[in-house]
Amino acid sequence: MSIFSDIGAQNNLPVRKAAVAGQFYSDDAEALEKYFEKEFNQITIAPNDKKVRAIIVPHAGYVYSGRTAAWGFATLREKNIYKNVFILGSSHIAAFDGATVFHGSAFETPLGSAEINAEITGILQQNNIFKFPQQYQIEDHVLEVEIPFLQYILEPGFKIIPITIGTKSSYALNKIAETLKPYFTEENLFVISTDLSHYPSYSDAVKADSTVVQSILSGNPETFDSVVRSNENSGIQNYRTAICGYSAVYVLMSIAGSSQGFAYEKLKYSNSGDISGDFDRVVGYAAVAVRASDKKEIDETNDTFAISENDKIIMFEIARGSIESRLSGVTYSLPDSLSKILNEKCGVFVTLHLNDKLRGCIGTFRQDRELSRNIQEMATAAAFNDPRFDPLSKEEYKNIDLEISVLTPMQKIDSVKQIVLGKHGIYIKRGNMAGTFLPQVATETGWTLEEFLGHCCRDKAGIGWDGWKDEDTEIFIYEAIILTENKD
Numbered sequence: 414m415s416i417f418s419d420i421g422a423q424n425n426l427p428v429r430k431a432a433v434a435g436q437f438y439s440d441d442a443e444a445l446e447k448y449f450e451k452e453f454n455q456i457t458i459a460p461n462d463k464k465v466r467a468i469i470v471p472h473a474g475y476v477y478s479g480r481t482a483a484w485g486f487a488t489l490r491e492k493n494i495y496k497n498v499f500i501l502g503s504s505h506i507a508a509f510d511g512a513t514v515f516h517g518s519a520f521e522t523p524l525g526s527a528e529i530n531a532e533i534t535g536i537l538q539q540n541n542i543f544k545f546p547q548q549y550q551i552e553d554h555v556l557e558v559e560i561p562f563l564q565y566i567l568e569p570g571f572k573i574i575p576i577t578i579g580t581k582s583s584y585a586l587n588k589i590a591e592t593l594k595p596y597f598t599e600e601n602l603f604v605i606s607t608d609l610s611h612y613p614s615y616s617d618a619v620k621a622d623s624t625v626v627q628s629i630l631s632g633n634p635e636t637f638d639s640v641v642r643s644n645e646n647s648g649i650q651n652y653r654t655a656i657c658g659y660s661a662v663y664v665l666m667s668i669a670g671s672s673q674g675f676a677y678e679k680l681k682y683s684n685s686g687d688i689s690g691d692f693d694r695v696v697g698y699a700a701v702a703v704r705a706s707d708k709k710e711i712d713e714t715n716d717t718f719a720i721s722e723n724d725k726i727i728m729f730e731i732a733r734g735s736i737e738s739r740l741s742g743v744t745y746s747l748p749d750s751l752s753k754i755l756n757e758k759c760g761v762f763v764t765l766h767l768n769d770k771l772r773g774c775i776g777t778f779r780q781d782r783e784l785s786r787n788i789q790e791m792a793t794a795a796a797f798n799d800p801r802f803d804p805l806s807k808e809e810y811k812n813i814d815l816e817i818s819v820l821t822p823m824q825k826i827d828s829v830k831q832i833v834l835g836k837h838g839i840y841i842k843r844g845n846m847a848g849t850f851l852p853q854v855a856t857e858t859g860w861t862l863e864e865f866l867g868h869c870c871r872d873k874a875g876i877g878w879d880g881w882k883d884e885d886t887e888i889f890i891y892e893a894i895i896l897t898e899n900k901d
Contacts, residue, residue, distance in 0.1 A: 426518040426531055429575075433554040434523055437474045438561060442523040448475065449565040452483040453490070458680075459830075463704040464492045466675065467603035467665055469629065471698035472502065472558045472658075477685045478608065478698040484681035485700035486562040493567045495602040497530050499574045499593065501661040502555030502606035509579035512589050513545040514538055520557065520573060524564040530572035533596070537574070542588045550577050555606045555658070563604070571602075578660040583638070586660055590667035597668050599705075605665050607658020609697030610644075615686040616769055617649050622682065622697040623856045625655055627895050629701055630677045630836040630852075634666040635719060636894065643725070646899045651694060669703050676706035679835030682856060720819065724754050725896050728817050731785060732763055732792035739793050740807050747785050755785040760820035762851060762893070763791040765805070765813050772813065773799040778840065778849075778891075780822060788817065818851055818893040825889050829881065834862060837890040841866070841874050841881060848873025852893050 434440035439448065470485035471478035504513075516534040519526040537543040550556065556575045563571070574596075578589065597603065609622040621644050628640035644655040656662060669675040679701055686695040731747065738745035761784060762776030775794035777787055792815070796805040805813070823840055826832070832839060834855040841848055850869045854860075860868065866888075870880035880886055 426516065426529075428519045428521055428526065429515060429517055429550070430521045431523065431557060432552050433557055437554055437558050438479070439475075440523050445523055445561055446565070448479070449483075449562070452480055453487055453566070456484055456487040458484075458487050458490070460491070461488075461704065463706065464599055465489055465602065465702050465704055466597065466599065467605060467669060467703040469605040469607060469662060469665070469699065469701040469703075470559060470562075471608045471700070472555045472606040473608055473685070473696060473698065475558075477688050477696070478683070481681045481683045481698040481700050482559070482562060485702060486566045488680065488702045489566050489602070495567060495571045496600040497533065497572050497574060497596070498563055498567070498602045498604060499576065499596060500556045500559055500604045500606065501576045501578065501664060502553070503658045503660045504549055504553060504577045504579040505555055505657070506553045507549050507579060509545045509549065510582065511542040511545050511580060511585055512576055512578045513547050513549045514543050515547045515550050515575040517547070520560050520575065522557070522561045522564065524561050527560050527564060528572045530574055533574050537576075537592065540592055542585060542592060543576075545579060549579065550575060553577060559604050559606050578664065581660055583663075586663050587667055590664045593664065594668045603665055603668075603703075605658060605661045607656055607662055609656050609684075609699055611653040611657060611696050612694045613649050613652045615684065615692035615695050617652065618684050618686075618695045618697045619857065620769075621647075621649060621652065621655065622684070622699065623853050624895050624897055626679055626682065626699050626701070626835060626856060627853060627893075629662060629666070630679060630833070631892070631894065632666065632669070632675065632677055633719065634663050637663065637666055639720070639722060639725070640895075642722075643897055643899055647897060665703070674706050676704055676833065677836065678702045678704065678833050679856065682859065720754055720894060720896070721752070724752050727751070727755060728788055728896065729815060729898050731788045732815055732817060735789045735792045736796045736805070736810065739797060740805070740810060745789065747789060751783075751785055755783065757784050758782060759784050759787070759822065760891075761787045761791055762818040762820065763788065763795045764816040764818070765795050766816070767809055767813055772809070773802055773805065775799055776818070776820070776849075776851075778820065778823060784819065815898050817896045818853075819896070821892040821894075823889040823891045825887060829862060829866060829888065832862060832865075832890055834860075834865060836892060838893055839865065839869055840889040840891065841869050841876070841886060842889070843874065843876050843880060843883060843886040846874050846876050848875070853895060
């Protein structure tokens with residue numbers, strides 16, 4: 414059966430019929446409407462005067478990832494008028510050295526036809542990077558599953574530009590981003606279709622996906638690329654891929670992340686184990702929104718804290734060398750020659766895990782000492798001076814996993830609305846009492862903003878659950894560039 418339809422075709426352009434209706438989502442329009450109504454009625458998004466410019470949403474069957482996807486699309490309810498919607502995904506059908514844009518009349522779904530902006534798709538097809546056959550989109554589900562959400566949530570009148578990317582080449586991806594960047598305007602929406610980890614255990618997925626989401630929230634495509642590569646080389650069992658829509662996310666980050674004034678916000682995380690009950694083999698899902706932001710300081714800080722793969726290797730060599738020297742009773746000396754980032758004066762947290770359980774975590778916000786020295790001291794402190802644990806033994810050390818969180822400078826905030834869960838760590842201080850949570854705590858726990866603040870005040874600062882509401886309480890935010898070790 415042909416996936417194309419001549420019915421309703423305009424200017425002899427094909428209409429792509431639904432390929433996975435009845436498989437990934439219901440092929441009944443009424444059932445779809447009821448499904449969306451139920452899901453969206455359960456979601457409350459905090460008001461935001463900034464229009465959403467892009468969302469990153471999953472593309473599995475609705476039974477598994479539909480609820481998480483709905484969190485992304487729910488951000489569009491208040492300001493839901495867009496001229497064009499660029500839908501980007503990474504090909505699940507074939508590999509090719511560029512992108513394919515569907516130059517047709519419309520995409521059909523059970524909710525009707527989503528009109529394609531044939532003028533834009535025609536222009537894009539004139540660019541060599543977009544000249545690959547649109548047949549690569551025929552059976553692929555990654556774009557199609559997002560369209561019913563758009564048809565339900567947006568005001569009628571928008572047109573779509575369906576783009577599938579078949580390469581991970583940074584050169585090609587930057588070319589694609591360069592071509593699409595002029596379209597990244599307030600009147601247009603970008604929808605990025607991707608799932609996260611395939612197919613580790615539940616606990617491994619939560620941990621690995623957290624680092625990938627954190628790297629997306631950084632807004633830095635190089636950080637994102639580094640974390641994805643690190644995770645995929647980490648030796649996690651059954652870890653097929655860190656993020657199947659890598660190329661689509663990279664393109665978005667190259668467009669928005671390299672521009673001043675865009676902020677990424679994590680909305681929701683889940684994985685298939687939450688639905689199926691199978692915790693041995695899962696797929697991860699996340700929803701992220703990108704909005705314009707007036708705050709540029711953190712973006713500029715991220716540029717200062719770009720960390721190369723070699724920097725990362727040296728950091729873990731310092732951490733492990735410090736611990737090993739202490740275990741052997743000898744003095745550790747830092748390397749003679751260090752890169753710029755290792756000589757930056759900034760804080761750091763070092764975390765130890767043993768058999769996937771916390772075994773120590775100590776950090777410092779000191780900004781009067783080089784990062785290399787802070788790593789050295791915090792690594793030994795986490796191993797031997799965390800009051801929650803006995804000093805690390807040589808036998809335990811053999812199975813220890815390390816995580817290093819490099820901290821950007823703290824900034825005092827005037828309103829808790831400035832906190833972006835998953836992106837910002839918090840440091841709360843009242844008098845001589847203080848406590849902190851790293852950004853990943855919000856991701857790993859799934860806490861709301863109020864829970865994040867309440868637990869930090871009560872459990873870390875010791876000033877009570879509502880301590881953050883006191884006018885004498887000071888709240889600071891910072892970011893953490895989270896690094897995990899590559900396993901041989």
